[in-house]
Amino acid sequence: MEQHSEESVEKLVKLGFVTEAQQKEIKEYKQLGLFSLHTELLFLLYLSVLLFTGGVGTLIYKNIDSIGHMAILAVNFALMVVCLYFSFKKAKGFSRDEVLFENPIYDYVVLTGSILGCIFIGYLQYQYSIFGSDFSLVSLFSAIFCFGIAYYFDSRMVLSMAITALAAFVGITLTPKTVFQNEIYSNPTLSYYGLALGILIVLWTVYSMRENLKKHFHFVYFTFAQHLLGVSIVAGLLEMNWWLFIPFLVGFCYYFYTVSHKLKATSLFVFALIYGYIGFNILLFKCVDFLDPFNIFDFIIILSPVYVIGSIVLFIKLVRDFNKEKNAGLQ
Amino acid sequence: MLAYNKELLANSFLVSEAKNLYKMKFISKSQLADIATQLPLLQSNRNILVRIGFFLLGCFLFSSVMGSVIMLFMPLLENNYKVMVYFYALIGLVGTEFLAAKKYHKHGLDDAFILSMQGAFYAAIGISFEDSLLVFMAMVVLGLVCCIRYVHTLSALISCIGLVGLLFNLITEQHLMATLFLPFVGFLLAIGIYFVYRKLHLNPKNYLYTNALLVTKVFGLVLGYFSLNYMVVRELSQSLMNITVEEGADIPLAFLFYGLTFLVPLFYIGYSIYTKDRMMLIVGILTLGYSFFTIRYYYQLMPLEIALLLGGIVLFAIVFAAIRLLKDKETGVTFKPDRSADTNLILNAQALLVNAQVDVKPVAGQENMPFGGGGFSGGGAGETY
Numbered sequence: 267m268e269q270h271s272e273e274s275v276e277k278l279v280k281l282g283f284v285t286e287a288q289q290k291e292i293k294e295y296k297q298l299g300l301f302s303l304h305t306e307l308l309f310l311l312y313l314s315v316l317l318f319t320g321g322v323g324t325l326i327y328k329n330i331d332s333i334g335h336m337a338i339l340a341v342n343f344a345l346m347v348v349c350l351y352f353s354f355k356k357a358k359g360f361s362r363d364e365v366l367f368e369n370p371i372y373d374y375v376v377l378t379g380s381i382l383g384c385i386f387i388g389y390l391q392y393q394y395s396i397f398g399s400d401f402s403l404v405s406l407f408s409a410i411f412c413f414g415i416a417y418y419f420d421s422r423m424v425l426s427m428a429i430t431a432l433a434a435f436v437g438i439t440l441t442p443k444t445v446f447q448n449e450i451y452s453n454p455t456l457s458y459y460g461l462a463l464g465i466l467i468v469l470w471t472v473y474s475m476r477e478n479l480k481k482h483f484h485f486v487y488f489t490f491a492q493h494l495l496g497v498s499i500v501a502g503l504l505e506m507n508w509w510l511f512i513p514f515l516v517g518f519c520y521y522f523y524t525v526s527h528k529l530k531a532t533s534l535f536v537f538a539l540i541y542g543y544i545g546f547n548i549l550l551f552k553c554v555d556f557l558d559p560f561n562i563f564d565f566i567i568i569l570s571p572v573y574v575i576g577s578i579v580l581f582i583k584l585v586r587d588f589n590k591e592k593n594a595g596l597q
Numbered sequence: 598m599l600a601y602n603k604e605l606l607a608n609s610f611l612v613s614e615a616k617n618l619y620k621m622k623f624i625s626k627s628q629l630a631d632i633a634t635q636l637p638l639l640q641s642n643r644n645i646l647v648r649i650g651f652f653l654l655g656c657f658l659f660s661s662v663m664g665s666v667i668m669l670f671m672p673l674l675e676n677n678y679k680v681m682v683y684f685y686a687l688i689g690l691v692g693t694e695f696l697a698a699k700k701y702h703k704h705g706l707d708d709a710f711i712l713s714m715q716g717a718f719y720a721a722i723g724i725s726f727e728d729s730l731l732v733f734m735a736m737v738v739l740g741l742v743c744c745i746r747y748v749h750t751l752s753a754l755i756s757c758i759g760l761v762g763l764l765f766n767l768i769t770e771q772h773l774m775a776t777l778f779l780p781f782v783g784f785l786l787a788i789g790i791y792f793v794y795r796k797l798h799l800n801p802k803n804y805l806y807t808n809a810l811l812v813t814k815v816f817g818l819v820l821g822y823f824s825l826n827y828m829v830v831r832e833l834s835q836s837l838m839n840i841t842v843e844e845g846a847d848i849p850l851a852f853l854f855y856g857l858t859f860l861v862p863l864f865y866i867g868y869s870i871y872t873k874d875r876m877m878l879i880v881g882i883l884t885l886g887y888s889f890f891t892i893r894y895y896y897q898l899m900p901l902e903i904a905l906l907l908g909g910i911v912l913f914a915i916v917f918a919a920i921r922l923l924k925d926k927e928t929g930v931t932f933k934p935d936r937s938a939d940t941n942l943i944l945n946a947q948a949l950l951v952n953a954q955v956d957v958k959p960v961a962g963q964e965n966m967p968f969g970g971g972g973f974s975g976g977g978a979g980e981t982y
Contacts, residue, residue, distance in 0.1 A: 270804040274614035283615070283632045284624055292623050295936070298928050301873040302935040303919070305943060306882070311916045312947060318909025324902035371920065377951070422948035482941070486948050536646040568668050570661035578654050578706065585647055593633060 272296075308370060315374050319381040326389055339389060342382055349379030350415075357419055364482045365420050373421060380415050380424045384408045384431070405434040422486050429467070429490045436463055438494070457505065460498030461514060467491040468521075488534055492522055496541035503548045515545040530592045539584065543577070600697035600746050601639060606805055608636040609702070613643075621936035639702040648705040655709025662688060682721035689714025697747060711749050715739055730771070733762040744809050753809035757790065757816040769837055776837050777849070783824030790817035815876060818865060822884045825857040828891040858888045870930055 275292055278284040322342055329335040353376045358365050367373060387408050390396050397403035412428030415421065436459040471487040474480060495518050502511035519542035526535035554566060599606075612633055619629040642648040663685055670681075692710040701707045718739060723732045736759025743752035764786060767773040774782075794814045797803050803810065823829050831848050834840045842848060865881030868874075893904065923932035934940065 270610075270801055270807070271614060271617075273801070273804075274611055275618070278611060278615060278632065281611075281636075283628055283635075284618070288618075288623055292618065295621075295623075299873070300928065300933070300935075301870070301875075301930045302933055303870075303878075303923060303930060304932055304934040306875075306878060307916050307920055307923075307932060308943070310882070310912060311920075314909045314912035314916060316909075317905045317912065321902045321905030321907075321909060324905065328900075328902060371917070422944050423951045426948040426951050485945050489945075489949060532644045533646055536644075536650055540650060564668055567661075568665040571658060571665055574654065574658040574661045578651075578658065581651070581654065585642070593630060 308374075311371065311374050312377075315378050315381070319378060319385070322382065323385050326385065330393065339386070342386055342389075346379050346382040346386060349375050349382065353379060353419055360418050361420075362479050364480075373419075373423070376415060376419045376421050377423050380412055380421075380427060383411055383415075384427070387411065402435050402437065405431045409435060416483075417480060420480070422483065425483055426486055426490070429487070433463060433490075433494065436460075438463070457498045457502040457511075460494050461502070464491045464495035464498065467494070484529070485531065488522075488525065488529075488531070492534060492537055492541075496537065500541060500544055500548070503545055508552070512549070515542070518542075519545075527588065527591055532588075532592070535588055539581065598746055599748070600694070601700065601702055601748065603805075605637060605639050605700065606702070606748060608638055609641060610804065610807075611636060612638065617937055620939070639700045641701075641703040642705055643703075648703065648708070651705025652709045653705075655706040656713065658706075659689065659692070659709060659713040679721070679725050682717055682724055686714055686717040686721055689717050693747065702748065707747070708749070708751065711743055711747055711752060715743060715752070715755060730763070730766050733759045733766055735759070737763060744806070748805055748809070750808040750812055753806075753812050754816060757813060757820075760790075761786065761820060776834075779833065779837075780824050780830050780854075784821055787817045787821030787824060790814075790820065811876060815880060818877060818880045819884070822861050822865075822880075822887075825854060825861060826887070826891060827851070827854040827858045828894060830854050831895075858891055859885070862888055873930070 272293075275284065275289055279286060279289050322345075326335065326338055326342065329338055353372055356367055356369070356372050388404055391404040397407065409428050409431035412424050412431060416425035416428055437456055438460055467487055468491045471484050471491070475484055495514075499511050499515050499518055502508065503515065519538055522534055522538035526532070526538060554563075615624065615629050615632040618624045619626065642651060666684070666688070667681075689710055693707065693714055696704075696707045696710055715736075719732050719735055722735050723729070737756050740752045740754075740756030740759055743749050744756060761783070764782060765779070768776060768779055768782065790813060794810055794817060797806070798810050798814075831842065831854075834848050835842065840848060848854070862881050862885035865877050865884065869877035869881055889908070898904075899907075920932055923930060926932070
């Protein structure tokens with residue numbers, strides 16, 4: 267509704283919020299009739315990289331034990347070198363702050379190079395067992411490789427691959443799909459590893475923010491740490507030694523609540539509340555379970571709307587506080 | 598008819614326009630803050646995550662109310678469970694009206710109650726009449742009413758789905774006409790929906806319903822594509838007309854559907870760039886991806902990995918050429934980032950999404966993955982393009 271957008275601006279001018287000079291500027295800009303395909307084209311580029319590397323990965327593993335596989339592997343290695351060579355040539359070098367390529371295509375060249383590198387490392391281990399019989403070392407090596415590239419070329423995509431590889435090193439599959447299906451690991455003791463890794467990531471992020479080392483990576487780090495910790499704690503609460511995780515739950519909620527307020531990051535705020543609420547309800551169910559002999563189950567169902575309304579009121583208040591602070595930050 | 602104060606609704610549009618202007622750096626932060634604080638507004642959540650959170654809470658509330666009602670009236674309701682479902686719909690209506698009176702709009706809670714009310718009502722009709730035709734009719738009418746009264750975007754979608762369901766039901770169950778015409782009738786309906794959208798969209802009086810109209814348009818475009826998509830037509834004609842496709846044979850008019858499966862998305866893409874319509878462009882790109890999937894589903898011309906490789910290279914070449922072409926353009930269609938584009942948001946989103954496709958896990962467990970097939974990425978991306 268183009269004409270409506272103009273009317274809105276007109277109204278804002280009438281109400282005295284927008285000056286006439288600004289309105290003129292807006293009109294002139296609209297007359298250019300710009301239609302930017304920036305996001306769409308970059309998204310397609312991203313898709314093409316994923317398709318291509320997916321094809322390479324499948325090709326190599328399907329042709330293991332056949333004659334051509336050495337050739338394919340050599341091509342893979344050569345392509346990786348070419349990608350990294352071009353990236354090095356165009357990169358402005360390492361910096362503690364954010365550095366962007368002049369042409370965003372190179373972000374994707376870096377991504378291609380890193381994925382091919384990971385495929386190569388994984389394959390070497392698979393065929394020649396260069397890291398001995400311990401397969402998890404491959405993940406560690408991939409993680410180091412990706413961290414190096416991510417920090418040098420300032421690539422958040424490669425950074426996120428590095429963190430995933432690090433989680434794989436301790437035995438956790440950390441992808442959006444597994445987080446939502448609550449399948450990040452199969453072994454209960456991994457809750458403790460998950461906690462440890464999550465806390466380590468948080469500590470590293472806090473350290474880098476203080477030292478001004480790639481400060482803009484913090485959102486990716488915090489998001490990973492939050493989900494890793496959240497899922498580990500929720501899983502831990504359902505285990506035998508559940509009471510051990512109660513202090514972690516409290517600390518987790520408190521920490522991410524304050525961090526989200528500080529960074530004005532809505533997603534961190536929302537997930538802190540969601541994990542906290544899930545954890546709290548698990549504990550509540552444990553209490554109800556404990557009181558079960560008294561046969562109060564019917565009574566609880568009848569009272570449940572009151573509980574839900576109570577939590578809604580609480581959440582509305584929390585969100586309002588958060589928004590107030592966020593909007594105050596606008597000024 | 599409108600459940601909310603029109604002035605307040607209009608203000609929320611002013612604020613979102615102001616937000617756009619701020620993102621495009623035309624107005625300053627303090628100007629935006631003035632607008633957002635001085636105009637009286639409805640209770641809304643602009644952040645989608647917060648809204649989804651409240652939506653879930655609203656659904657909890659609705660179901661917990663249902664649970665306690667069952668507990669309280671259990672003895673009375675031995676044989677009257679049908680009445681019960683109507684009663685739930687009534688609870689939904691009361692909740693919806695209450696929230697509207699309390700000025701909750703696009704908040705999440707109101708979405709939960711509007712949708713639960715409709716769900717309960719359709720379930721009630723389905724249970725008492727056992728006729729899907731009536732349910733679809735109810736969806737068309739009640740969806741439209743909710744969309745207009747509560748300015749509720751998703752209800753417009755429900756109404757559209759009801760319309761398609763109604764048509765489908767009339768042709769396949771009531772035999773209004775030969776099933777052979779189903780794809781074309783669907784396409785005509787899509788064109789109809791698009792023209793209704795055009796007409797309503799051009800009337801400035803309807804600006805409160807901008808989002809609902811947008812959903813209607815996308816629905817029309819998607820319906821137009823899928824009613825002529827080869828896979829949909831083939832599967833439907835197999836199940837509805839009992840046509841069995843033998844080796845070397847094909848469904849009637851196959852060549853037409855092959856052609857349209859690709860022509861429709863290409864038309865969307867071309868027309869959207871010509872008219873600068875971003876939504877249509879996205880629908881075009883996604884449907885074109887589905888077209889490739891459709892063809893690969895029936896004809897495996899080459900193994901998956903080669904298809905992925907070639908697809909990746911061809912796509913890269915096309916995008917590279919397009920970027921080259923648009924790079925230095927200052928007006929019209931361009932590669933320059935939008936003034937309102939939030940680069941930080943895009944970078945973060947891509948970073949988090951990369952893990953959904955790329956798997957850096959080692960192929961360690963030989964027993965469950967003998968040749969590591971697809972251990973390193975693969976399937977996930979394959980379907981989208």
